[in-house]
Amino acid sequence: xxxxxxxxxxxxxxxxxxxxxxxxxxxxxxxxxxxxxxxxxxxxxxxxxxxxxxxxxxxxxxxxxxxxxxxxxxxxxxxxxxxxxxxxxxxxxxxxxxxxxxxxxxxxxxxxxxxxxxxxxxxxxxxxxxxxxxxxxxxxxxxxxxxxxxxxxxxxxxxxxxxxxxxxxxxxxxxxxxxxxxxxxxxxxxxxxxxxxxxxxxxxxxxxxxxxxxxxxxxxxxxxxxxxxxxxxxxxxxxxxxxxxxxxxxxxxxxxxxxxxxxxxxxxxxxxxxxxxxxxxxxxxxxxxxxxxxxxxxxxxxxxxxxxxxxxxxxxxxxxxxxxxxxxxxxxxxxx
Amino acid sequence: xxxxxxxxxxxxxxxxxxxxxxxxxxxxxxxxxxxxxxxxxxxxxxxxxxxxxxxxxxxxxxxxxxxxxxxxxxxxxxxxxxxxxxxxxxxxxxxxxxxxxxxxxxxxx
Numbered sequence: 001x002x003x004x005x006x007x008x009x010x011x012x013x014x015x016x017x018x019x020x021x022x023x024x025x026x027x028x029x030x031x032x033x034x035x036x037x038x039x040x041x042x043x044x045x046x047x048x049x050x051x052x053x054x055x056x057x058x059x060x061x062x063x064x065x066x067x068x069x070x071x072x073x074x075x076x077x078x079x080x081x082x083x084x085x086x087x088x089x090x091x092x093x094x095x096x097x098x099x100x101x102x103x104x105x106x107x108x109x110x111x112x113x114x115x116x117x118x119x120x121x122x123x124x125x126x127x128x129x130x131x132x133x134x135x136x137x138x139x140x141x142x143x144x145x146x147x148x149x150x151x152x153x154x155x156x157x158x159x160x161x162x163x164x165x166x167x168x169x170x171x172x173x174x175x176x177x178x179x180x181x182x183x184x185x186x187x188x189x190x191x192x193x194x195x196x197x198x199x200x201x202x203x204x205x206x207x208x209x210x211x212x213x214x215x216x217x218x219x220x221x222x223x224x225x226x227x228x229x230x231x232x233x234x235x236x237x238x239x240x241x242x243x244x245x246x247x248x249x250x251x252x253x254x255x256x257x258x259x260x261x262x263x264x265x266x267x268x269x270x271x272x273x274x275x276x277x278x279x280x281x282x283x284x285x286x287x288x289x290x291x292x293x294x295x296x297x298x299x300x301x302x303x304x305x306x307x308x309x310x311x312x313x314x315x316x317x318x319x320x321x322x323x324x325x326x327x328x329x330x331x332x333x334x335x336x
Numbered sequence: 337x338x339x340x341x342x343x344x345x346x347x348x349x350x351x352x353x354x355x356x357x358x359x360x361x362x363x364x365x366x367x368x369x370x371x372x373x374x375x376x377x378x379x380x381x382x383x384x385x386x387x388x389x390x391x392x393x394x395x396x397x398x399x400x401x402x403x404x405x406x407x408x409x410x411x412x413x414x415x416x417x418x419x420x421x422x423x424x425x426x427x428x429x430x431x432x433x434x435x436x437x438x439x440x441x442x443x444x445x
Contacts, residue, residue, distance in 0.1 A: 155393070157393040157394065157396060157397045201400065201401045201404040201405075202367070202397040202398065202400060202401040203397060204396075204397065204400055206393075206429060224430070225428060225429035225430040225431070226428075227428060228428065245430065246430050247429065247430030247431065247433060247434060248396075248400075248429045248430060248431065251400055251403070251431070251434055252434055275392075275393065325392070
């Protein structure tokens with residue numbers, strides 16, 4: 001950062017013009033000098049020095065006491081000059097941090113990337129949008145050789161970067177489980193021990209884990225304190241909350257998880273989400289889950305992917321396009 | 337978005353009166369106040385949430401830290417007078433089974 005010199009003769013002429021005429025245009029030009037000086041890192045002392053020199057050029061007979069007062073002013077302004085310098089350094093540091101975070105966010109996207117399964121007889125839609133750069137929500141599909149699909153939806157409590165790092169740990173813990181180990185209750189119990197041992201006490205994870213069997217049209221699932229999803233019954237056009245009991249991961253080492261199973265009928269939908277969906281707020285008003293379901297219903301004629309994207313757009317608009325929390329919505333529709 | 341934390345010492349227990357919203361911005365303040373109480377060996381801490389109309393999952397994190405701290409310091413933590421929306425969070429997350437949460441009763445061990 002090299003401090004440039006202010007153009008003394010230009011400054012002198014302007015000052016002279018203003019002293020003689022009090023002309024507005026000279027003041028306007030002074031404002032421009034101020035802006036340019038900041039852009040070019042010209043220090044405050046430099047500006048005051050230029051002013052003193054210009055004044056001495058214009059008035060060679062400048063009284064000595066005025067000259068002294070200028071030296072005094074220079075001294076008084078020193079701390080402001082330093083503060084400005086510090087501000088500029090901080091701004092640069094902030095830009096560096098921002099770019100490092102965006103590198104980390106891209107890395108996280110790669111590490112946690114997952115492929116939406118293509119299953120015959122079903123239509124699956126997924127949307128997951130972080131509130132900030134790093135996503136604390138997590139969803140993952142595991143394709144087993146027998147044709148079943150493991151589906152994880154999770155939310156790390158504690159936001160931002162630590163939450164995102166934690167998610168990577170969870171993913172690798174899950175991948176290290178033996179492949180015959182795929183019952184939702186067993187998986188959550190094992191994961192709970194991993195999280196309990198390895199994660200900071202104020203951080204914990206809510207997770208819904210499902211084993212989806214497309215051939216048999218069944219889904220078995222367990223929940224570790226995760227926001228309940230919904231089941232849509234096409235037959236009578238109603239939604240039912242998918243309740244599953246279980247404490248969040250990482251709070252007690254002895255947690256056990258109940259496993260539930262249900263059959264999926266033609267035209268039915270399974271809706272999995274994180275609390276970013278149900279905790280949406282419009283100004284001071286909360287969006288009730290009935291409203292979320294209404295919106296889902298209104299788009300239910302669309303394909304699963306178009307459906308989730310439209311629901312997301314709807315709530316994004318309601319919240320003035322500023323998400324308070326990460327937003328993840330997965331919908332599995334059984335073809336009619 | 338604000339939270340006031342008022343601590344009163346009352347007959348051998350610490351009563352924490354909260355008012356406002358508990359979210360990522362206010363949670364650090366609550367955490368500091370809560371842990372300083374649960375870290376006192378054998379202390380009984382009662383948190384009154386009657387005036388808390390919003391809490392997000394960050395708030396749950398604070399109470400989980402508080403719970404862990406009670407185990408290390410042989411102290412007790414109890415949450416009382418929760419509004420429905422806040423209570424629902426403890427219910428969904430299964431935390432009502434591990435933290436002493438009393439939705440209705442006013443004070444008292």
